Amino acid sequence: MTREDLLHLATAFRDAAADDLAQVQQVADIHWATFRAHERLDNLEAQLFEGLAVKVDCKAGCAACCHLAKIDARAHEIFALAAWITEHFSAEERAALVERTKAHAEAVAGLTLSQHLRTVRACPMLRDSKCSVHPARPGVCRIGHSTDVSTCQRAYENPDDLTARGGHNPDLKASMTAAADGSTFAFIEAGMDRTTYDLSSALHEALSSTEPMHRWLEGGQAFSDSAKAKQEHQREG
Ligand code: SF4
Numbered sequence: 268m269t270r271e272d273l274l275h276l277a278t279a280f281r282d283a284a285a286d287d288l289a290q291v292q293q294v295a296d297i298h299w300a301t302f303r304a305h306e307r308l309d310n311l312e313a314q315l316f317e318g319l320a321v322k323v324d325c326k327a328g329c330a331a332c333c334h335l336a337k338i339d340a341r342a343h344e345i346f347a348l349a350a351w352i353t354e355h356f357s358a359e360e361r362a363a364l365v366e367r368t369k370a371h372a373e374a375v376a377g378l379t380l381s382q383h384l385r386t387v388r389a390c391p392m393l394r395d396s397k398c399s400v401h402p403a404r405p406g407v408c409r410i411g412h413s414t415d416v417s418t419c420q421r422a423y424e425n426p427d428d429l430t431a432r433g434g435h436n437p438d439l440k441a442s443m444t445a446a447a448d449g450s451t452f453a454f455i456e457a458g459m460d461r462t463t464y465d466l467s468s469a470l471h472e473a474l475s476s477t478e479p480m481h482r483w484l485e486g487g488q489a490f491s492d493s494a495k496a497k498q499e500h501q502r503e504g
């Protein structure tokens with residue numbers, strides 16, 4: 268996979284998302300554009316699995332990667348996910364998820380990047396070892412795949428050893444990342460929040476109040492500073 272290939276892929280995904288965003292008239296249309304971007308990623312993954320003859324070792328019920336607590340996402344993905352949850356979860360399921368995301372947010376708020384990367388903690392959306400929001404999960408959860416489940420197990424059992432991660436096809440991961448970045452760029456170019464957030468901390472805010480949505484629609488930072496993804500400069504601490 269050459270640099271030009273990746274640039275071409277990112278541009279194609281940027282252009283496709285920009286075309287969708289050009290049709291937006293209301294908030295639901297932004298969610299639609301987000302889900303369309305997710306769908307294109309899924310289609311790309313299926314093509315790459317076949318084209319690169321990738322041996323995928325992911326299995327239903329294996330959720331090791333959903334315990335590696337640092338899952339980052341953008342505001343448009345988080346609001347689309349929140350809307351999907353409100354539509355598909357019962358009131359009780361939604362309330363329980365709000366409590367789990369609250370506990371997650373409180374647990375990770377004070378962590379440095381280094382500590383967060385080494386934290387093993389079930390994603391609040393994980394239920395019975397399955398993703399309860401699978402159709403609406405963010406791009407980062409669509410990029411992940413494993414060619415060797417023993418690598419995932421090693422990372423899960425040795426959270427302090429960050430070198431234990433990485434059982435993936437490098438061409439596939441680079442292509443999926445370029446495509447996802449291309450889609451994200453279209454949302455940023457359309458004037459939307461460019462901040463990277465901790466998925467579950469920001470989701471807690473999205474499910475708990477309408478204020479983040481108002482800030483987002485006004486072009487501001489949707490979620491609080493404590494919901495921001497840990498950054499490189501926080502590694503030492
Ligand atoms: S959103 Fe779903 S796929 Fe992503 S980490 Fe959480 S449980 Fe796993």
